C-alpha cells in the first residue's frame with residue numbers, strides 16, 4: 589500500500605487527538621511507502637519536537653486553511669521559530685528562496701563543493717533533518733557533505749575540532765566547543781532577565797563581513813582581543829582553519845598598545 593495521505597491522516601489523528609478531519613484534504617500529492625513513514629515516525633519520536641508536543645499536524649497542516657501539506661516549507665516553522673527563518677532567508681544559503689528563485693544548490697557555487705552533492709537543495713531540511721531536528725550533525729558533518737574547500741576540510745586538524753569531539757557525547761552542543769556553526773551560524777542571546785532564550789543566527793553571511801565582526805562576536809567569547817584579531821586577519825591561518833597559534837602581529841594593535849603605555853606612563 590502506498591496511500592501516504594491516508595496514513596498520515598490516521599497517524600495525525602492518533603498522535604494529536606484533537607486533529608479534525610477536513611473533507612478538503614484532497615488526494616495525496618505523492619506516494620510514500622509504509623517503511624518510509626515508519627522511519628519518519630521513529631525519527632520524530634526521539635526528537636526535541638516530540639518532547640515538546642510538536643507533532644505531524646503542527647507542520648503538515650496549513651494554519652489558516654487547515655489543509656494537509658505534503659511537503660511543508662520554512663513557512664511551517666515560522667510561527668514557532670521566527671528568528672531562524674528570518675535570518676536564514678537573509679544569508680547566502682537562503683537568499684534565493686527569499687527572492688522567489690529556486691533554492692541554492694552546490695552546482696551553482698564558485699567555492700569547491702563535493703561532487704555527489706551538486707543537486708542537493710538548501711532548505712530547513714538540509715542540515716538538521718526536519719523530523720529528527722538533530723543540531724549536532726547539523727553543526728559540522730552536514731556542512732562537510734557539501735563544502736569541500738581547504739579551510740572546511742582543515743577543520744578536523746584544529747584544536748577546535750578536538751573540543752568538538754569531546755562534546756559529541758552531550759545531547760546538545762555545548763558553549764565550550766567550537767563547530768563550523770559556532771563561527772558561521774553564531775548563537776544570539778535574545779532573552780530577557782525573566783525569559784532566557786538563545787537562538788541561532790542562520791544568516792551564514794553575517795559573520796563574514798566585515799571580518800572583524802566574527803572576532804568580536806565569536807572569538808572574543810573565549811580569546812583575548814589581540815589573539816582574536818591577529819588570528820582572523822592572517823589569511824594562511826584562516827585557510828588552515830586555525831590549526832596553529834597566530835604568528836602575525838597587527839601593527840594597529842601594536843600602536844594602540846604603545847599609546848596606552850605612553851598615556852599610563854609605564
Ligand code: HEC
Nearest residue numbers: 599620624625628629632642643644647659660661713718
Ligand atoms: C517540524 C515540522 C514537521 C513535523 C513535526 C513533521 N514533519 Fe514531515 N515534513 C516536514 C517538512 C518540512 C517536510 C519536507 C521536507 C523536504 O523538504 O523534503 C516533510 C516531509 C515529510 C514526508 C516526505 C519526505 C520524507 O522525509 O520522507 C513524510 C512522509 C512526512 N513528512 C511524514 C511526517 C510524519 C508521519 C510526521 C509525524 C510523525 C511528520 N512528518 C512530522 C515537516 C515536519
Ligand code: HEC
Nearest residue numbers: 636637640642646647664665668669712716718721722723
Ligand atoms: C508548534 C511550534 C513548532 C513548529 C511549527 C516547529 N517547531 Fe521546532 N521546536 C519547537 C519547540 C517547542 C522546540 C523545543 C525548544 C527547546 O527545547 O528549547 C523546537 C526545537 C527545534 C529545534 C532544536 C532541536 C534541539 O535539539 O534543540 C530545531 C532544529 C527545530 N525545532 C527546527 C524546526 C523546523 C525546521 C521546523 C519547521 C519545519 C520547526 N522546528 C517547526 C516548536 C516548533
Ligand code: HEC
Nearest residue numbers: 680693694697698699708726727730731734768772792793
Ligand atoms: C546542501 C549543501 C550545503 C550545506 C549542507 C551547507 N552549505 Fe554552506 N554553502 C553552500 C553553497 C552552494 C554556498 C554558496 C557558495 C558559492 O556561491 O560559491 C554556500 C555558502 C556558504 C558560506 C559562504 C557565505 C557567503 O556569503 O559567501 C559559508 C560561510 C557557508 N556556506 C557555511 C556553511 C556551514 C557552516 C554549513 C553547516 C552548518 C553549511 N554551509 C552547509 C552549500 C551548502
Ligand code: HEC
Nearest residue numbers: 662665669672673676711712715723726727761769787788
Ligand atoms: C546550514 C545548515 C542549517 C540550515 C540550512 C538550517 N539550520 Fe537550523 N540549525 C543549524 C545548526 C548547526 C544549529 C545548532 C547550532 C548550535 O547548536 O549552536 C541549528 C539550530 C536550529 C534551531 C534551534 C536553535 C534556535 O534558533 O532556536 C532551530 C529552531 C532551527 N535551527 C531552525 C531552522 C529553520 C526553521 C531552518 C530553515 C529556515 C533551519 N534551521 C535551517 C543548521 C542549519
Ligand code: HEC
Nearest residue numbers: 731732735739740743748766767768771796799820826830
Ligand atoms: C573558528 C572559526 C571558524 C570555524 C570553526 C570555521 N570557520 Fe569557516 N571561516 C572562518 C573565517 C574567519 C573565514 C574567512 C572569512 C573571510 O574570508 O573574510 C571562513 C570562511 C569560510 C568559507 C568561505 C567563505 C567565502 O566566501 O570565501 C566557508 C565556505 C566556510 N568558512 C565554511 C566552514 C565550514 C564548513 C567549517 C567547518 C567544517 C568552518 N568553516 C569552520 C571561520 C571559521
Ligand code: HEC
Nearest residue numbers: 747763764765766806807809810819820830831832833834
Ligand atoms: C568556545 C570557545 C572558543 C571560541 C568561540 C573560539 N575558540 Fe579558538 N580555541 C579555543 C580553545 C579552548 C583553544 C585551545 C587552546 C589550547 O589548547 O591552548 C583554541 C585554540 C585556538 C587557536 C590555536 C590553535 C593551536 O593549534 O594552537 C587559534 C589560532 C584560535 N583558537 C583562533 C580562534 C579564532 C580566530 C576564533 C574566532 C573566529 C576562535 N578561536 C573561537 C576556544 C575557542
